[in-house]
Amino acid sequence: MAKFRPMQEGSRALDGAAPGGVNAGMSGDEQSANAATPVTNDDLVQRYLANLAWLYRDDPELAVRIEAIPFGALPPMERARDGFLTVRVTTDDGREAYAHSRYRPVEEARTLVEAQPESETPAFVLGGIGLGYHLAELERRYDSPLIVVAEDDLTLIKAALCTVDVSEALKRHRLIFITAADRALVHNRLERVNTDLLLGVQFLVPPLATRYHKEFQNAIRALVTDYVAYGRMQLVTLLRIARVTTKNVAFNMPTYLGVPGIEVLKDRARGYPAIIVAAGPSLARNIERLRYWRERAVVIAVQTVFKNLLARGIPPHFVTSLDFHEVSAQFFEGVEDVGGAILVAEPKATWHVLDAYPGRKHVLHHPLVANLLHERAPRRDSLKGGTTVAHLCFYLAEHLGCDPIMFVGQDLSFSDGVYYSPGMPIERIWQPELGRFNTVEMRQWERVRRSGASLRAVEDVHGRLAYVDEQMSIYAEQFETDFSQSDRHIVHACEGGRRLAGMEVMTLDAAGERYCTRPLPPDLFAMPSDVSSGDPGRERVIDALEERLDEVLKMKAIAVETTEKLEQLSGLLSKPAEFNRIIARVDELRTMIQQYDRTYRVVVGISQAAELRRYAADRRMGTVERETAETAKRRLARDREFVEAFTEGCTYMENLLPLVIGRVRERMS
Secondary structure, three states, X not given: OOOOOOOOXXXXXXXXXXXXXXXXXXXXXXXXXXXXXXXXXXXXXXXXXXXXXXXXXXOHHHHHHHHOOOHHHOOOEEEOOOOOEEEEEEOOOOOEEEOOOOOOHHHHHHHHHHOOOOOOOOEEEEEOOOOOHXXXXXXXXXXXXXXXXXXXXXXXXXXXXXXXXOHHHHHOOXXXXXXXXXXXXXXXXXXXXXXXXXXXXXXXXXXXXXXXXXXXXXXXXXXXXXXXHHHXXXXXXXXXXXXXXXXXXXXXXXXXXXXXXXXXXXXXXXXXXXXXXXXXXXXXXXOOOHHHHOOOOEEEEEHHHHHHHHHOOOOOOEEEEOOOXXXXXXXXXXXXXXXXXXXXXXXXXXXXXXXXXXOXXXXXXXXXXXXXXXXXXXXXXXXXXXXXXXHHHHHHHHHHOOOOEEEXXXXXXXXXXXXXXXXXXXXXXXXXXXXXXXXXXXXXXXXXXXXXXXXXXXXXXXXOEEEEOHHHHHHHHHHHHHHHHOOOOEEEOOOOOEOXXXXXXXXXXXXXXXXXXXXXXXXXXXXXXXOOOOOOOHHHHHHHHHHHHHHHHHXXXXXXXXHHHHHHHHOOOOOHHHHHHHHHHHHHHHHHHHHXXXXXXXXXXXXXXXXXXXXXXXXXXXXXXOOOHHHHHHHHHHHHHHHHHHHHHHHHHHHHHHHHHHHHHHHOO
C-alpha cells in the first residue's frame, strides 16, 4: 500500500540546487522506512505537481489558491541534522520558532503520533500541517486513516505539498483541509466523512499549534466538536426510529397520495416577510402582538404552540409537524376549526396527526414512497431535513420565498430559568400535581435541572447569562449553519434567548415597522383549481404494494439460504475446494437479490444499525492485501451478522405491508 514519503532535501524556493547525501545521521531502519535518497529540484517539482493534480480533483478551490502562491513566498526551510527539512515561522507573540525539531523532525512527529491511543477506526483532526511529517506518520501507523488538517496558512500547505506525498490520501478522499474557522465550510467539508467521524475522532495537537494561530486552532476544535455532537445525535435518532419512520411514512401514504405536495407553494409569498413562531419562554412577550402583524407577514408556527394561538384567536397561516411519536397528536386533539391554517408535514410524522388534522394539508417528498410504488409514485418536492419543527418552519419560509424571516419564541436557552412558554399544554398535564409547595415555576426549573451536567451558560441577546443544554446547542449549531447558507435576511425578534450568528437582533414591533409594510393578499395561498395530487388510484397502489410484499418474501428466502451458506463457510476455511464451491453459491444468491434493488433499499433502510456495524467492521479490517484464514473468518462473521439483521428487516416488512394495504383500502377512494 502506498504511504506518505517525506522529502528530505530542498530549499526555500525551487530554483536552487538541492544538496545530496541526506542519509547522514539516520539508522538503516529509518532510511528504509522513509525511502531516503538524494533529491533534486525535479523531485520537489514532481512531488508538488502530483499532489496538486489530486488536490484539484478533491478541492479545486483550494488548489487554485495554493497554485497562486509564488514559491518565493514560502516560509524559510532548513535542513535538520538528520537530513530532513524543518521550517521557521513567526509565532503569535512575534517570535520565531521551528515547526519541527531542528535535529530529528521525523522522529519527533513519530513520537507524538505513537503516543496517541490505539484506534480501530482511525480519524484525526490535525492541528496544523507543518511540513507534513505528522501526516506521514499517521499514514504509516494506520491503514487508510481519515485526516482532517486544520491549517489557515496556505504557504505552509504549499511547502508541505513539496515535502511529502499526499496524492494517495487525496485520491482516496481521506485527506481534508480546513483553512478557515467558518461553520458552513466545516460542515461542507466534513459532511462526506460524517460516518467516520461518528465512529470516533482524535485531536492531534503538535507543539506549534499552541503558539501559532492558536485562536484559529481553538475555533476549529470547537466547530468540529459541535459538528460531531450534532451528527451523533442525528445518527442515534436515525438508528432509534428507523422502523417507526418506515411505518409512519407507509401509514401516511393515503394522505401523501391524496393531497398535492409543497411544490404548489413554491415562491407563493415571494417578497413578503415571514414570522416563525416557536415555543420558547420568550414567546409570552410577543404572542399578542402576532394578532396585528399576521395581516402583514406569513405566520408559520411549530405544532407545539398551535392550540395556544388558536385559543387566542390568532391562527397561523401554516403549522408544521415532523415528530414521529404519536404523543404529537395532543397538539391537534379537539381542534375542529383550524382558522384556515395549512399543515405542512414531513411524511415521517406520526399518522395520528395527518389522519386527525381537519384542515388543508401538504406532505413533503419521501423516497420510501417511490421505492414502494415505483412509477406509480407521484412527483413531490422536498425540503432540507429538519432537526426540529422550528427548522422545518425556516425551510418552509425559504420555500415560500419569504424575506426577511423573523423568529419569535426561538430562545434555544432556558430564558429566566423557564423551560416552556407559559400556557403550553404541559401545564395542563402538571395541573393535578400543583399546589403551594409545587408551583408551575418549580416544575419549570425542575425540568431545566433534568439536563444535569450538560447545562452550561451562554450570553443571551440582553448580555445576560442563560442556561442551555447539549440538545439546544446542537439545534443552535444547525440553525447557524442554515443561516450562513441562506440568502435571506434573518431577524431575531424574540426579545429573549441566546444570540445566534447570522441574525439581526430587533424587537418584533421594530422589525414589523421596518419590514411588514403591506397587507397580505387574501388569496395568497389559494389552491389553484387545476392542481392534481397525482393520486394513481387505490387499486394501482395496492397492486404495487402486493408486488413489494412478494419481493420481500423472495428476498427473505434468499437471505435465509445465504445465512446457512455463510455458516457452512465458517467451518470450511481449511478446505479450499469445498469453500470455493459454497462461495460460488453465495455469489449466485448475491446476484439474485440485486434484481430487487428498490425493495432491498427499503429493507436496508430499516436495518441501519446493521449497516453501520458492517461499515465499522470494514474500517477495522482496513485494506487487506492478502486474504488469510483469520481475515476470511472476520469477513464471514461480519457478513453473517448483516444478513441476519437483513432477514429480520424482511420479516418486519412482511408484517407491515399487509397493514399498509389495509389502510389504503380503508382510506383511499
